[in-house]
Amino acid sequence: MKTKNKTRNLILGLLCESPLSGYEIKKIVDSRFSFFWSESFGQIYPVLEKMKEDGVILETESANTSGRRKIRKYEITPEGIAEMTFWLTEPVEKETVRYEILLKLFFSNLVSPEVMIEHIREFQRNHRKQQLLFDGFEKELTNTIHLHNNHPQVLMTLLFGQKVYKAYDEWCTEAIDLLRKIKPEQECAT
Amino acid sequence: MKTKNKTRNLILGLLCESPLSGYEIKKIVDSRFSFFWSESFGQIYPVLEKMKEDGVILETESANTSGRRKIRKYEITPEGIAEMTFWLTEPVEKETVRYEILLKLFFSNLVSPEVMIEHIREFQRNHRKQQLLFDGFEKELTNTIHLHNNHPQVLMTLLFGQKVYKAYDEWCTEAIDLLRKIKPEQECAT
């Protein structure tokens, strides 16, 4: 039962709450998980097929609603719940992050400081957009408190995002300041 | 010239400073880049071969020193420097992070809070170890100031690590506190 496939666990987790289609899974990930997870259709659909074969989920031919294209809804089986709870107890694997922005920064003495400043500004802009979304989520959650039994857990993931993104933001500001102090003659090439 | 292969850029960057072997590249990444980058031998050696073919690096048959096994040293070519500077000016691609710990947390109402508390403790321990290394690096750097012309850039990557890991650490403490407050009857299953 050694599941390296995290997509599989994501799907199992979502289906623990309610049956969903592949399309809906993707939408949920894109909207609520985007700051710590991502999935593509090219991954989701084949994995769903495999999971059906393995008997951890089953298709609940949930209607051809109003002559629309067939929507394949899936629900979790007891085997699926067992697999999910097993995975939850397994230790978290060491994540292998790769911050392209830090790699560029590390070697950025090959180009003018302005280049790197612009990269960091862009990074800061993108992450500030996400920070605004955090605030929205938080309000949404405090309004619907106790509606979901995983409410505290959701808040905690949010808290993670808020703290880390705040750290990103502060770093961006400081890094830009530091880069501005670098004299052009210290460069290697342009 | 659309390089998606980041390993290639890492190698180019390192070779800008001095010629290196595949083994040395791996050691540098493991020791100094580990908190924001990772590489495996199975990736490095084939990429080096490909880069040689493409003429961005060349092998400088750096001696069979004292009858030892042949060490293949590589140095960068002008084409390699051009490729690297081009990549540095290209925008940073949106990173797709996947925090397994947050995915587990999000769905952790399926198991007892103690399970998740232990995962977070482990996460905190691992990252605190790295935080100690940051302090060591910093001292090392302040001693050798001005020895390398990318000194400020290195310090900035370090600053990033320090800020983000501090955010991790604070979150861990708060999250564990919050999890302790969850009453067992709020769970779904065990």
Next chain:
DNA sequence: TTAGGCATGTAACCCGTTACATGATTTG
């Protein structure tokens, strides 16, 4: 009517890890 969102799926490709094989040299 056409653009865009809903919905599913596949093929090609790349990226990267793991595991293994090989062999030399150093150190206990």
Next chain:
DNA sequence: CAAATCATGTAACGGGTTACATGCCTAA
């Protein structure tokens, strides 16, 4: 001598993205 470390390499595999193909429905 055995174990660890230095050093290079390959094969197998899996994970994941991108791009494409298909088709339906709704709203401008």
